[in-house]
Amino acid sequence: MAVESAVIEKLKEEFGTVIVETHRFRGDDTAVVSREKVIDVLTFLKQDTDMAFEFLMDVTAVDYLGQEPRFEVVYHLYSFARNRRVRIKTKVPEEDAVVDTASSVWKGADWFEREIYDMYGIRFAGHPDLRRILLYDEFEGHPLRKDYPLDLRQPTVPTREFPDPEKQVRRDIDEWRVRK
Amino acid sequence: MAVEDAVKDLEDRGFLTGFDKVLAWARKYSLWPLPFGTACCAIEFMAAVGTHYDISRYGWEVVRFSPRQADLMIVAGTVNYKIAPALRTVYDQMLEPKWVIAMGACATCGGFYNNYSVVQGVDRIIPVDVYVPGCPPKPEALIDGIFLVKEMIEKGTERTRDSWEEAVR
Numbered sequence: 001m002a003v004e005s006a007v008i009e010k011l012k013e014e015f016g017t018v019i020v021e022t023h024r025f026r027g028d029d030t031a032v033v034s035r036e037k038v039i040d041v042l043t044f045l046k047q048d049t050d051m052a053f054e055f056l057m058d059v060t061a062v063d064y065l066g067q068e069p070r071f072e073v074v075y076h077l078y079s080f081a082r083n084r085r086v087r088i089k090t091k092v093p094e095e096d097a098v099v100d101t102a103s104s105v106w107k108g109a110d111w112f113e114r115e116i117y118d119m120y121g122i123r124f125a126g127h128p129d130l131r132r133i134l135l136y137d138e139f140e141g142h143p144l145r146k147d148y149p150l151d152l153r154q155p156t157v158p159t160r161e162f163p164d165p166e167k168q169v170r171r172d173i174d175e176w177r178v179r180k
Numbered sequence: 181m182a183v184e185d186a187v188k189d190l191e192d193r194g195f196l197t198g199f200d201k202v203l204a205w206a207r208k209y210s211l212w213p214l215p216f217g218t219a220c221c222a223i224e225f226m227a228a229v230g231t232h233y234d235i236s237r238y239g240w241e242v243v244r245f246s247p248r249q250a251d252l253m254i255v256a257g258t259v260n261y262k263i264a265p266a267l268r269t270v271y272d273q274m275l276e277p278k279w280v281i282a283m284g285a286c287a288t289c290g291g292f293y294n295n296y297s298v299v300q301g302v303d304r305i306i307p308v309d310v311y312v313p314g315c316p317p318k319p320e321a322l323i324d325g326i327f328l329v330k331e332m333i334e335k336g337t338e339r340t341r342d343s344w345e346e347a348v349r
Contacts, residue, residue, distance in 0.1 A: 135262065135297070136261070136262045143295075143296040148296065152296060153296065154261060154296070156261050156264050156265050157265050157268050157305055159264075159304040160303070162304075
């Protein structure tokens with residue numbers, strides 16, 4: 001077991017059982033936080049003078065299809081003042097895929113969360129404008145979910161489909177035989 | 181004066197040809213390209229227009245960003261389903277006669293983007309005359325592609341656009 005960093009220790013001290021799990025891999029600190037308290041943890045990390053994680057680098061999500069809970073929302077934070085990073089994760093079940101919005105803490109979370117909603121269908125409670133950001137409004141489903149069909153296409157204009165080249169070759173051979 | 185004499189007289193002073201051929205001769209050296217640039221191929225297009233490769237040597241340099249003024253559309257880059265209606269509209273707004281070049285792997289067949297968002301070749305939406313391979317193609321390749329369009333114009337190559345458009349609509 002690696003030595004835990006000051007950030008993780010402080011988090012455990014402050015929040016106790018809210019921190020479900022922590023690990024450290026080659027200097028990367030990760031804390032898994034329970035879903036109800038994730039905004040409290042993020043607010044603490046931003047506002048506490050020892051932590052000073054003033055920059056929300058990224059919010060993203062992961063789909064662990066087949067596991068329970070299915071989704072994970074990941075926050076990457078960076079502190080300019082202390083030059084260090086921390087990763088906060090929270091697990092989200094499929095049937096109730098809602099997390100509180102982080103846009104009340106960092107304005108920049110707004111578009112990250114819209115992208116997660118667009119790609120994974122995870123909703124953010126209290127978000128000012130939760131709608132698709134990259135895909136078009138007519139799109140149905142959420143394409144980065146692991147159970148989204150790989151070959152499903154949702155064209156916005158009529159498209160021409162090409163015949164299957166293998167079938168075309170077979171048809172050509174048949175015609176050639178008939179002619180012969 | 182007999183007809184033969186009149187023809188002889190004309191041939192002495194010039195030559196006889198068809199009006200279509202004169203038009204084609206004028207058109208092939210004054211293509212006005214419309215760049216539909218969505219990705220890195222557009223950068224190569226800019227290089228082709230710039231001073232080093234300089235497509236104005238052939239009279240094709242008048243790049244127009246209004247489809248109403250252009251007759252050669254160069255689809256340079258990845259086209260996804262979100263922008264596909266815009267591509268179709270821009271194509272429809274161009275006046276006849278018009279030609280389309282699918283520049284690069286993405287515009288030709290989707291390239292390596294075989295996923296939920298990318299059109300697998302713009303020829304599923306609009307008729308394409310010339311495909312330029314490459315990822316992205318070098319400016320020389322694009323110039324070669326425009327030369328193929330030039331050949332189509334001067335030979336009056338018949339195109340099957342009408343039947344194509346019925347298939348799509």
